[in-house]
Amino acid sequence: MINKTSQGGSIIVMSLLVAMILMLMPLPDSVRLVRPEWVVLVLIYWTMAAPQRVGVGYAWLVGLVMDLLMGGPLGVLAFSYALICYIVMLTHLQIRQYPIWQQAMSVFSLILLMQMIFLLLTPLSLDLSFGLPALSSTLLWPVTYAVLRSLRRTFHVS
Amino acid sequence: MIIKPLFSNDPSLNLRLLLALIASTVLFFLDTRLNSFASVRSNLSAAVYPIQAAASLPRNAVDWFSDFFVGRQELKEKNAELEVTNLLNNQRLQKLEDLERENLRLRELLGSSFRLRDRVKVAEILTIDLDPFSQQVVINKGERDGVHVGQAVLDAQGVMGQVVRVSAFSSYVVLLTNPNHAIPVQVNRNGLRAIVTGKGLAESLGVDYLPHNADIRVGDLLVTSGLGGRFPSGYPVGIVESIAYPQGKAFSEVRVKSSAHLSTSREVLLVLNATNIDAEIAPSANKLGDEIDQ
Numbered sequence: 436m437i438n439k440t441s442q443g444g445s446i447i448v449m450s451l452l453v454a455m456i457l458m459l460m461p462l463p464d465s466v467r468l469v470r471p472e473w474v475v476l477v478l479i480y481w482t483m484a485a486p487q488r489v490g491v492g493y494a495w496l497v498g499l500v501m502d503l504l505m506g507g508p509l510g511v512l513a514f515s516y517a518l519i520c521y522i523v524m525l526t527h528l529q530i531r532q533y534p535i536w537q538q539a540m541s542v543f544s545l546i547l548l549m550q551m552i553f554l555l556l557t558p559l560s561l562d563l564s565f566g567l568p569a570l571s572s573t574l575l576w577p578v579t580y581a582v583l584r585s586l587r588r589t590f591h592v593s
Numbered sequence: 594m595i596i597k598p599l600f601s602n603d604p605s606l607n608l609r610l611l612l613a614l615i616a617s618t619v620l621f622f623l624d625t626r627l628n629s630f631a632s633v634r635s636n637l638s639a640a641v642y643p644i645q646a647a648a649s650l651p652r653n654a655v656d657w658f659s660d661f662f663v664g665r666q667e668l669k670e671k672n673a674e675l676e677v678t679n680l681l682n683n684q685r686l687q688k689l690e691d692l693e694r695e696n697l698r699l700r701e702l703l704g705s706s707f708r709l710r711d712r713v714k715v716a717e718i719l720t721i722d723l724d725p726f727s728q729q730v731v732i733n734k735g736e737r738d739g740v741h742v743g744q745a746v747l748d749a750q751g752v753m754g755q756v757v758r759v760s761a762f763s764s765y766v767v768l769l770t771n772p773n774h775a776i777p778v779q780v781n782r783n784g785l786r787a788i789v790t791g792k793g794l795a796e797s798l799g800v801d802y803l804p805h806n807a808d809i810r811v812g813d814l815l816v817t818s819g820l821g822g823r824f825p826s827g828y829p830v831g832i833v834e835s836i837a838y839p840q841g842k843a844f845s846e847v848r849v850k851s852s853a854h855l856s857t858s859r860e861v862l863l864v865l866n867a868t869n870i871d872a873e874i875a876p877s878a879n880k881l882g883d884e885i886d887q
């Protein structure tokens with residue numbers, strides 16, 4: 436029984452690692468501003484599907500790793516991820532019932548919120564491309580959802 | 594009551610968010626305000642380096658394959674081309690050696706400490722993208738290879754930027770185009786001193802605080818002046834692209850295109866810190882000066 440509840444932790448870690456690598460992969464200049472927030476997408480999915488596994492502390496740690504990888508000030512992404520995870524945890528029972536496009540809208544507002552926090556805490560000016568990652572993440576949410584759900588079902592992550 | 598509520602408003606959830614907020618705030622202030630925190634951060638960065646290395650693998654593999662399957666004809670053509678450049682460079686070098694010696698002799702006569710050749714170390718840029726607005730790159734040399742914060746980074750064409758953060762195996766380099774970066778320069782033609790700052794866009798720089806009547810023209814080459822002691826002097830920074838004189842403003846708007854290929858270079862050179870060089874060479878130069886005085 437104990438084994439059953441702690442199943443598939445490595446799948447979650449692996450999917451997060453792949454998402455981090457996707458965040459770091461070099462892209463041509465024209466596309467990189469539109470790069471979706473892969474790690475946030477994966478994190479939202481696991482919080483929603485397995486809130487007993489991925490909680491606020493987990494998200495905070497993932498955010499800290501992202502802070503280190505991206506070379507920004509420590510704590511900014513860590514807090515944003517923890518906050519997103521918190522909101523998803525409060526509403527995960529509702530979000531799970533939503534049709535996929537409505538889920539995507541929730542994802543859009545969550546990522547927009549994260550970008551606003553980022554904008555507040557880093558000394559950079561508002562740019563035209565602000566919000567593009569939120570848009571592309573929203574469009575890619577159905578794909579991410581389908582892939583991660585099939586992963587969860589094959590490996591019985593719970 | 595052991596009924597599990599449908600929407601659990603677990604108080605520990607709020608507590609956890611509060612803890613996350615406190616921990617983030619503490620980390621943020623330690624990281625941005627406390628200098629001694631840099632070593633902690635460098636250790637943490639070393640721990641996540643494998644992920645960065647993994648992200649740059651696919652591109653490296655593609656490069657390796659394209660190197661492997663390059664045609665014989667192509668290699669021959671390239672070789673011939675390189676031989677011609679080599680010949681030309683050698684001819685220039687002969688002249689340069691002579692001039693260099695003469696220059697050093699004259700400078701010794703003047704008693705000034707100066708070094709024409711800086712020692713450099715070659716590093717490679719990891720092919721990973723950081724936040725597009727931060728204008729930073731990661732290179733594959735770190736504390737173990739003697740890299741330190743403030744070291745100037747060049748490519749074959751000019752200055753790229755400087756090292757801002759070092760971990761055990763890698764370091765972060767902030768590019769000249771970062772809006773928070775400034776570099777002291779000199780117009781190569783007439784020695785006019787100025788400061789070049791980043792504009793946040795690829796390969797685009799600007800000169801700040803130059804009055805309308807300053808002697809600067811389109812096409813002027815800007816080189817590092819060596820003032821400030823961060824960058825060694827005499828390396829190309831950029832070429833003036835356009836100059837505008839906005840009415841009612843005290844300073845002209847000068848656009849500069851960077852000499853270094855900031856977005857396409859793969860190999861970079863790390864220069865030994867200019868202040869170290871001065872310390873090394875100063876005693877002998879002073880001695881020489883004393884001798885002349887006597």
